[in-house]
Amino acid sequence: MSVAPVESIPPLSSDLFYDIFRRLDGATLASAACTCAALCSISKEESLWENVCSSMWPSTSREDVKSLISSVGGFRKFYADCFPLIVNKEVVEYQQNNYLEYLDNWTEAEYYGDMNESESISPSDFVSIVDIRFKGKPICSKVLWGIPNANGYDGWFYNCPFGIDILTYADRDDNNDGVVNLSVADGLPPITSLERERKDGKLWRELREGLQLSWIIVNRKIKQAANLASWSPLGGQRHWPTDKDFVIRFGSVLPAKDILPCQVVECILIMKFRVVHTEEDGVQTTLKLTELSMQLEDMEGAHVNGRNSLHILKEALSSRRSKNYGEVLESCHMYSKVQNELKEEKMRNESRLDRLCILSGIAAFMTFWYCVL
Numbered sequence: 576m577s578v579a580p581v582e583s584i585p586p587l588s589s590d591l592f593y594d595i596f597r598r599l600d601g602a603t604l605a606s607a608a609c610t611c612a613a614l615c616s617i618s619k620e621e622s623l624w625e626n627v628c629s630s631m632w633p634s635t636s637r638e639d640v641k642s643l644i645s646s647v648g649g650f651r652k653f654y655a656d657c658f659p660l661i662v663n664k665e666v667v668e669y670q671q672n673n674y675l676e677y678l679d680n681w682t683e684a685e686y687y688g689d690m691n692e693s694e695s696i697s698p699s700d701f702v703s704i705v706d707i708r709f710k711g712k713p714i715c716s717k718v719l720w721g722i723p724n725a726n727g728y729d730g731w732f733y734n735c736p737f738g739i740d741i742l743t744y745a746d747r748d749d750n751n752d753g754v755v756n757l758s759v760a761d762g763l764p765p766i767t768s769l770e771r772e773r774k775d776g777k778l779w780r781e782l783r784e785g786l787q788l789s790w791i792i793v794n795r796k797i798k799q800a801a802n803l804a805s806w807s808p809l810g811g812q813r814h815w816p817t818d819k820d821f822v823i824r825f826g827s828v829l830p831a832k833d834i835l836p837c838q839v840v841e842c843i844l845i846m847k848f849r850v851v852h853t854e855e856d857g858v859q860t861t862l863k864l865t866e867l868s869m870q871l872e873d874m875e876g877a878h879v880n881g882r883n884s885l886h887i888l889k890e891a892l893s894s895r896r897s898k899n900y901g902e903v904l905e906s907c908h909m910y911s912k913v914q915n916e917l918k919e920e921k922m923r924n925e926s927r928l929d930r931l932c933i934l935s936g937i938a939a940f941m942t943f944w945y946c947v948l
Contacts, residue, residue, distance in 0.1 A: 592617050601627040601654050602898075624650035631658070632706045632789060634716035643702060647798040657791050657802045659896035660903045663828040663910075665839055696885040697796070698725035698732070704791040705741055705867065707755070707846070710762045715755045715864065717741050725881065736878030739869045755864035757848065763862065767854045769818050778860070779813040779821060782848065788825045790844055790869065792888055799892035803827050803842050803869070806900065809907055819850040821862070827903070828910045829871070829891045834883055837874040841910060842891075844869050874914055875921075 596604060596617060604627060608618035617623075628650050629636040635644060635653075644653045699721040707715040723744040725732040742755075759765050764781055766772045772779070787807060793800040804825045811823040825844040832838050847866035852858045871879040871887060879887065897903060 596620075596623050597626050599627075601631065601658055619651065621649050621651060624654055628654055632704065632716075632791070633713045634704050634706050634718055637718065640704060640718060643793060643795065647793060647795065647800060653800055656800045657789075659898045660802055660805065660900070661827045661829065661891060661894050662897040662899075662903050662906045663830060663839055663894065664906065665830060665832070696889055698722035698881075698885065700794050700796040701885075701888065702793040702795065703739065703741060703869075704789075704793065706789045707864075707867075708787040709757060710785040712761065714757060714761065715867075717867070719744055722881075733882035734880055737871055737881045737884035738878075741867045741869070742864065756851075757862040757864070759859040759861075763860050765854050765860045766850075769814075769850065769853065773814060773818070776813065779811075782821055782823060783808050783811060786823055786846065788844060788846060790825075792892070794889060794892055797889070797892065801892045801894070801896070803829070803891065804844055805903060805907060809904075817849075820865075821848045821850075822846070823848075826907065827891075828906050829887050830894050831873075831883075831887050831890070834886045834890065835873055835879070839874070839910065840879055840887060841872050841914075842869065843872060874917055876914070876918075 592614065596607065599607065601624075604618055604623060608615045625635075625641070628644070631654075634640055635650075644650055647653070701722055703717070703719040705715070705717040705719070706713060719739070719741050722732075722739060757763055762781070762785065764777050766778050788804045789802055789806065790804040791800055791802050805827055807825075808823045809826055811821070813821050815822060823846045825846065827842045829840050829842050830838070831840045845866055845868045846864070848862040849865045850860075851863045852861040854860060871884050873879060
């Protein structure tokens with residue numbers, strides 16, 4: 576059987592390839608770079624990755640953030656560091672008994688850290704780059720340089736619970752004074768009343784399914800970055816602490832080996848919205864972002880202090896990551912499972928101790944009256 580001759584396809588110019596590549600997302604661009612040496616060379620162009628980063632994280636379009644990214648290795652490295660999410664397999668290796676014994680062996684100085692060691696990690700070296708999307712549309716971008724309230728000389732920051740409220744301290748947009756609203760125009764379903772929402776939960780479902788959070792931490796000194804968020808919510812609570820509030824929780828599991836006895840901690844990112852208008856007010860349904868914060872908690876639910884938090888954040892920048900979102904979720908769910916098991920065991924131990932105290936009291940009471948009589 577004869578084969579019809581096929582005319583050779585003329586080679587495409589590098590400019591045309593560049594024009595095609597600048598329309599790709601990061602994952603597709605990285606895949607194209609693996610096909611041949613020519614495409615690999617073109618894909619190393621920093622402007623391509625700058626375009627990818629600005630599309631994924633709008634806050635990276637700021638001039639000061641561009642300078643920061645360039646100083647820590649460029650946009651290509653930044654994407655490689657921050658697109659995969661942190662996954663911690665050490666959670667499954669956690670053993671409760673070992674943890675409790677290890678905790679008893681730690682001195683107060685070892686648990687709370689050494690001030691001289693912490694001085695090498697400066698709070699001013701950290702930069703937070705935060706972006707929120709709702710149904711794929713960017714609704715908020717914030718940048719926080721340094722860690723607030725960490726410059727005092729009285730040791731308050733190092734010994735108190737660590738926390739960042741980015742809405743309070745981040746650079747504000749001059750157009751809206753930092754206020755972030757979500758409305759029907761952004762894709763929210765209209766709600767006639769809070770009473771109706773409490774019954775059908777339609778607004779709550781839209782928030783859980785539509786919100787995405789990216790919280791990138793950059794250390795300017797060691798030139799490393801990592802995304803501490805889980806992209807999609809891990810949980811939340813509606814109508815709490817008031818009927819108008821919706822709390823959505825994101826986060827990740829961070830390594831704390833040789834920093835805390837529990838070896839791993841949970842990075843909790845809280846996003847809170849409040850209903851400011853419903854359809855019964857005569858205007859479209861509107862929510863206001865009232866809180867966007869970070870805190871670190873250990874296995875027992877205790878807040879990690881500022882000194883240890885700096886070490887944990889630094890350790891997280893070099894921790895294992897994965898592009899498999901299912902693997903990330905599994906890590907977070909495993910942490911919650913182990914944490915719940917620890918709480919249940921602690922409650923059982925306390926119950927046993929209570930019963931022992933009661934029996935001891937009864938025995939002492941009977942012994943007393945036996946001796947008297």
